[in-house]
Amino acid sequence: MKFTRRYAMAAAAAVMLGFAANAQAEPIKFGVAAEPYPPFTSKDASGTWVGWEIDLMNALCKQMNEDCQLVEVAWDGIIPSLTSKQIDVIWSSMSITDERKKTIDFSDMYYDTATAIIGPKNGDLDISPEHLKGKTIGVQVSTTHANYVDKYFGAGSTVKTYQTQDEANQDLAAGRLDYVQADAMALDAFLKTEQGMACCEKKADVPPDTTILGMGVGAGLRKEDTALKEKINAAIKALAAAGEFDKITANYPELTAIVVPKAN
Amino acid sequence: MNWDWLPQYAPLLLHGIWLTIVLLVISCSFGMAFAIPIGLVQVTGPLPLAWLAKGFCTAIRGTPLLVQIWLLYYGLGSLFPSIPWIRDSFMWPVLREGFFYGVLALTISFAAYEGEIMRGGFMSVPKGELEAARAFGMSPFTILRRIWFPRAFRLVLPTLGGEVIGQLKATPLVATITIMEVFGVGSKIRQDTYHVYEPLLLVALIYVCLTFVITRIFLWIERQVPQKR
Amino acid sequence: MPTKAGSLELLSQWGGNLLVGALSTIQISLWAYAFGLCLGLLGAVGKLNGGRVARGILDGYTTIVRSVPELVLIVILYYAGTDTLNRVLAHFGFDAVRISGFMAAVFVLAFVQGAYSTEVLRGAIQAIPIGQIEAARAFGMAPVLRFRRIILPAMLPYAIPGLANLWLNVTKDSALVAVVGYSELALATRQAAGGTKAYFLFYVVAAGIYLTISIVSLFFFGRLERRFRRGQHKAR
Known part of the structure; x- marks a missing residue:
């Protein structure tokens, strides 16, 4: 029996890490489609998420002074994930459409494309x-x-x-x-x-x-999370005023025709 | 619960059910046809062929069908641009369609699982019966055709229904390679209407019904086979 | 299609991702298997000794799980499961819990596993010669003691082949949670393949990793079965 017990304990220890890693304080969960969508969101060879939208997310969270966590979700199920509270924000190049607005709410547009x-x-x-x-x-x-x-x-x-x-x-x-x-x-x-x-x-x-x-891409939000919506909208405005959007876009020469919020 | 969308999507759903059944019937028939030699060579040899069959069964049974499907569809598909003549060949209209890869992957999978079961079936036929057949001067092929295979098949028949149901449950995986079988149709309804649960529940119900029908068919088949106990 | 040197280079770049994915697959599978076994044990005992209502519920559970495709169940439970749980909690005045993708994946797979484990364990308990259980009862063993000292050890040899199969199934079924977006081996492979366009290479490598897991597990279960069969008559 000795060797099975040892195996079981090693396995349990290894596996505990899985739950422990998930038991942290409550950052805002940004849901990103797990399927690669370059140059906006994709995973590089070292397993980190990169892309225009990821850079923008980091700038946004810094602006809001919030702790953000990136959560991978299937694109096909990203709206149910939001409504069932597995994530707090859809941050995955989702166009703002009336059809989707029946189920969820959106922040202001943060980019637009033909x-x-x-x-x-x-x-x-x-x-x-x-x-x-x-x-x-x-x-x-x-x-x-x-x-x-x-x-x-x-x-x-x-x-x-x-x-x-x-x-x-x-x-x-x-x-x-x-x-x-x-x-x-x-x-x-x-x-x-x-x-x-x-x-x-x-x-x-x-x-x-x-x-x-739709009318550009926005962050998808639960309808009742109005405080978060205002916070994100204010941050988008502030980033536009500070010229952050252009700074991020400058790192992606392939995004020649992207439309971003204007400072006013 | 909201079922307003049902009439609009009924034709698509029926087509999806039909496609699921077609996938099931084709892959089970061809899979069974391959399973017989795969099971047989593992019992009779020659040794290299037996190893090959054993290796095939282990490899297929040891890897997820989803990965096999993606490997066949996207893996092979990514090789096509480097082989220009394929696009001009007469096979191209078939090779273009996800359906072909879906059937191929499902057939291979069924052949491997059923091959393992047929091996057991062939092994379980009492030696005496085969010796008796030989004593009657039957040729090896006649023995196989008249004695060995029918006996082995009857032995595995009770498990066959379960295997076919297992295969039915594998078919929705091909929706990930653009085949619009019933699960694919359900996903499309989900995407179009933004109703999450109703289409999925309907799809689940359809599978329960199909399972019930398959169970009935196999009960009927088993009753047709005379048995003396 | 990259050249041979290119393949090695891609593998050395993305290999780490695949290994992390493989660890994640093993982690999900182990938890799901463990929870599934607990469910299965409860289910088997309930089916054998429970009242009519318990048996009816358990029959419904095993029948539905075994006739609806795993992919459909996983998608339904993944989306609806957490939603329902939160609604129930809200109904009783609790706050919504946040269920991580990892936990959702584990519970969904465990739910499916539980139904199959129920049947395997029920079959194994029924295979115990009835005389052994009667003897235990005649010695005045309490039900819990009887279960721990007689039924459990006596049923294990019958259960292990079925349980080995279930373990192989759960490692393969865990690939299905890729479809709902939890990052394990299959999804890591999909991301690597999409990022590099080396679809063929990465799917072959992923298949190889799954196969390794299966073969190592088979070896391990083979040893386990021999351990628990010692003292039993050799088959044939």
Whole structure:
């Protein structure tokens, strides 16, 4: 019996760390989609989260003088995670839409981007629904793009949904998709990678539809957390006034056309 | 609870159920067809083939199906750009679709689990029966066809229903590679309507019903097999 | 697809992430397995000795868990479980508890494991020759003592093969929590693959790590079974 007991104790000790690490004071939990979304949120080789949104989060928390904790959540379940209080803030490039506002609340916009369609390199830049008839378009699940594509291209084209933006891009490179629709910023970054340069090109920005595509990206919040909302809004204003947004963007040369809150 | 969305999505759900059943039937049939030789060579040899079959079963049974599916779909998919002729081959329309990889992964998985069970089945057939068949001058293949396989199959039949239900429970994993089977449809409803629980509960209920039907079918099959105890 | 030197380089860069993920997988699995066994023990005793209501509830539990796909259960419980718990707590006037992703993953997997453990342990208890239990009763052993000294040791040899299978299942099922966003081996692999575009390389490596866990576990359970079978008749 001796050796089983020793094993059991070693295992229990190792495993205790798992719970201990989770038993700390109460910082604000920022929920970031676990699926990589470069250049806004992705994990680098050492396991730390990096990207424009992560830099902004750090600046924001410093401005609010709050202790923040980054929590990885599945993008597909990020709203339920917020409402069930596993996280306090959705900080994951979520567009502010009326549909989502029925369930959750948003802070002010902290960045905005056009929406674009990319496809294989062939010089054919037409993205009218008639032209895309019979083609396959990839989008990330639970995004505004999924709804947009359903509405405008759903009748004639096949829509495939992916759990991560990376996987949609990957399938475009592999030739299993004809087009991908997503935020222009994220797609630009992909087109500047080695793989993106080899396979694909930007076709065009899609015609705007703010009811579906929303009015920029904001922090998702529970409806009852109005104090936190005001705090975040004030911090966004202060950061804009201090020119912090431009400072952060300067580190991401691929984000040429990002729209950030203006100082006023 | 809010079920307003149900009529609008009913056709999509029915299609999803149909796709789930298709995935199940194809992968179980092909999987079983592969399981028979995989089980057999582990009993009869030759040794290198037996090792190969054993290794295949261990590798597949020792790794999560989800990782296998992602490996097949995204892993192989990431190799395609480096092999240009694949895109021009006649197989491309099939290789493009997630469905192919889903069926492939599910088939391999079923073959490995069922292969292990068939090995047990083949081993459990009493030696005397095979010797008697040989004494009647049956050729090895006839013995397999007339005696060994039918006896082994009857021995594993009671477990087969459970295995098929296990396979049904594995099918929703392929929703992660763009296949819109019933769980995938549920996710789409969740995404479109922002209702979290109702679509998931409905999907769970559909699986319970499918399980019930499969259990009934196998009870019926077992009754068709004459048994003397 | 990177060249061979590129593969090694990528592995040395991202290998640490995968190992952290693998540790996380083992941690989740161990906790879920332990809680699942406790649930299973309660379930088995309840099914064998409980009243009609307890048996009915337990039958419902095992039937539903065994006929609904693990992925569906995990997604439902992961989102609905914490929500329901908080609502119940709020109903009784408590504050909402914050359930970390780790705990949610553990409890969800344990809930699934519990149903299977119930059946394995029930089968094992029933396999004990009834005479042994009757003898214990005849000696006037109290139920708890009887369970500890007779039923538990006598059932273990019958239970271990099933329990070994359950352990292998929980390590593999833990990959499913990647879909709800808890960072374990499968999700760490997905992040590494997405970050480097070396999908093939990283999924093969992840499969290798899972396989290693399985094979080491099989070896360990083999030894355990031999220990508990000493003194029993050799099979065949």
